Amino acid sequence: MSLIDLANPSRFLKFADRVLPWLGGVTVIALAFGLNQAMGAPDDYQQGATVKIMFLHVPSAWLGMLAWGIMSIAALGTLVWRHPLADVAAKAAAPIGAAFTLLCLITGSLWGRPEWGTYWVWDARLTSELVLFLLYLGVIALWRTVEDPSRAARAAAILTLVGAVDLPIIKFSVDWWNTLHQGESVFRFGGSTIYPTILVPLLVMAVAFTLLFVTLHVAAMRNEILRRRVRTLRLMQAQATN
Amino acid sequence: MTPLGALLIRDMRLAVRVGGGALIGVLFFLVVVTLVPFAIGPDLALLKRIGPAVLWLAALLANLLALDRLFAVDQEDGSLDLLLMSRAPLELVVAVKGLAHWLTTGLPLVVAAPLIGLLLNLDGAAQAGLVLTLLVGTPALTFIGLIGAAIAVALRRGGLLLAVLVLPLTVPVLIFGVAAANAVLVGAAPFATPFTVLCALSLASLVIGPFAAAAALRQEIE
Numbered sequence: 206m207s208l209i210d211l212a213n214p215s216r217f218l219k220f221a222d223r224v225l226p227w228l229g230g231v232t233v234i235a236l237a238f239g240l241n242q243a244m245g246a247p248d249d250y251q252q253g254a255t256v257k258i259m260f261l262h263v264p265s266a267w268l269g270m271l272a273w274g275i276m277s278i279a280a281l282g283t284l285v286w287r288h289p290l291a292d293v294a295a296k297a298a299a300p301i302g303a304a305f306t307l308l309c310l311i312t313g314s315l316w317g318r319p320e321w322g323t324y325w326v327w328d329a330r331l332t333s334e335l336v337l338f339l340l341y342l343g344v345i346a347l348w349r350t351v352e353d354p355s356r357a358a359r360a361a362a363i364l365t366l367v368g369a370v371d372l373p374i375i376k377f378s379v380d381w382w383n384t385l386h387q388g389e390s391v392f393r394f395g396g397s398t399i400y401p402t403i404l405v406p407l408l409v410m411a412v413a414f415t416l417l418f419v420t421l422h423v424a425a426m427r428n429e430i431l432r433r434r435v436r437t438l439r440l441m442q443a444q445a446t447n
Numbered sequence: 448m449t450p451l452g453a454l455l456i457r458d459m460r461l462a463v464r465v466g467g468g469a470l471i472g473v474l475f476f477l478v479v480v481t482l483v484p485f486a487i488g489p490d491l492a493l494l495k496r497i498g499p500a501v502l503w504l505a506a507l508l509a510n511l512l513a514l515d516r517l518f519a520v521d522q523e524d525g526s527l528d529l530l531l532m533s534r535a536p537l538e539l540v541v542a543v544k545g546l547a548h549w550l551t552t553g554l555p556l557v558v559a560a561p562l563i564g565l566l567l568n569l570d571g572a573a574q575a576g577l578v579l580t581l582l583v584g585t586p587a588l589t590f591i592g593l594i595g596a597a598i599a600v601a602l603r604r605g606g607l608l609l610a611v612l613v614l615p616l617t618v619p620v621l622i623f624g625v626a627a628a629n630a631v632l633v634g635a636a637p638f639a640t641p642f643t644v645l646c647a648l649s650l651a652s653l654v655i656g657p658f659a660a661a662a663a664l665r666q667e668i669e
Contacts, residue, residue: 339615
């Protein structure tokens with residue numbers, strides 16, 4: 206089954222119905238395993254138990270950026286290849302990505318209060334992440350203001366591609382500026398600087414969050430297709446009664 | 448005269464004549480700056496400290512509000528269709544419209560800035576730094592705003608939606624513009640670093656803006 210086969214919405218619905226229970230099951234198992242590992246991880250010698258917030262914070266940050274990346278690829282699908290499901294994928298990913306970004310901001314500020322002594326600072330990493338959240342809200346607002354989905358799709362696609370400029374800024378903000386937020390410690394030259402007892406649960410949680418995202422995304426895409434069918438049926442019904 | 452040159456002159460004429468609204472931007476700029484002392488009190492030391500930030504913010508808003516109708520007017524009288532059908536590349540047409548818009552609304556803001564800066568107790572060097580940063584930074588605001596204006600006209604929406612879509616994208620311009628202007632005022636940080644980044648942002652938006660705006664306008668013909 207290739208990407209082209211799934212372009213047919215009916216085939217995609219069948220595919221979604223088949224994979225969703227499995228995806229959901231695997232996600233639950235992965236999340237349970239990851240959370241258990243995170244709880245079992247030792248406390249940090251400086252941060253104490255607050256280090257455990259990181260197991261939610263870091264994967265949410267990654268997923269918030271990954272969702273925009275997927276939206277950007279879908280935007281190319283809308284503008285260049287005219288893939289019929291691309292705009293469905295883009296629209297479905299936006300609220301999920303916004304939720305992960307918000308989760309990242311909230312967990313980050315809960316961690317910042319005891320460790321930095323403040324819920325919020327205007328450093329480059331936090332600001333660029335907040336801008337990402339605002340961009341998500343802007344795209345969602347755009348989808349909600351325009352009734353015709355195909356019209357909204359292309360405008361949202363252009364905006365998504367322009368907004369993708371923010372992704373490298375977030376990624377490299379800790380290298381380019383002297384931020385209060387700590388520098389890159391997982392993916393860096395010379396290997397990770399995190400001790401394995403903390404790094405392994407973190408990576409497990411990242412996999413679990415990714416599975417959660419995929420599950421939610423496929424389900425949201427299915428709902429969006431059904432919603433569009435309902436809309437078309439209602440339009441036909443309204444025309445028939447006239 | 449080349450078609451693009453003719454378009455530049457047409458747009459500038461329309462903007463400055465009756466029915467255009469080029470100078471309303473400057474008026475808005477003045478009104479916003481006048482409101483600030485009412486809101487925070489007439490403390491001249493404080494006003495001087497936040498002066499560059501206030502002027503940058505006012506310039507950003509003035510630029511944004513003026514952009515709302517950039518393509519909408521052309522759409523209403525049908526000239527947008529002619530522009531879309533012309534043999535000149537749409538990206539260049541959009542870039543020329545952006546240039547005309549900057550010359551008639553962005554540049555007057557830059558010229559008015561020293562005068563309005565007096566109201567906020569800004570003196571010689573701070574004034575010069577502010578004008579220089581506005582001169583280099585306002586094109587970025589215009590060309591980022593072009594994208595929003597094009598999306599707005601393609602969707603026949605404007606106003607608040609345009610602001611919500613465009614303002615997050617202008618955050619870097621605001622950060623580096625104010626940082627450079629403040630560097631002159633306070634003198635603690637170097638001026639050149641944020642200033643060159645501001646130049647880079649303007650150049651990048653000069654490239655990205657017209658392409659994205661043209662892509663949005665092309666939906667009009669589909």
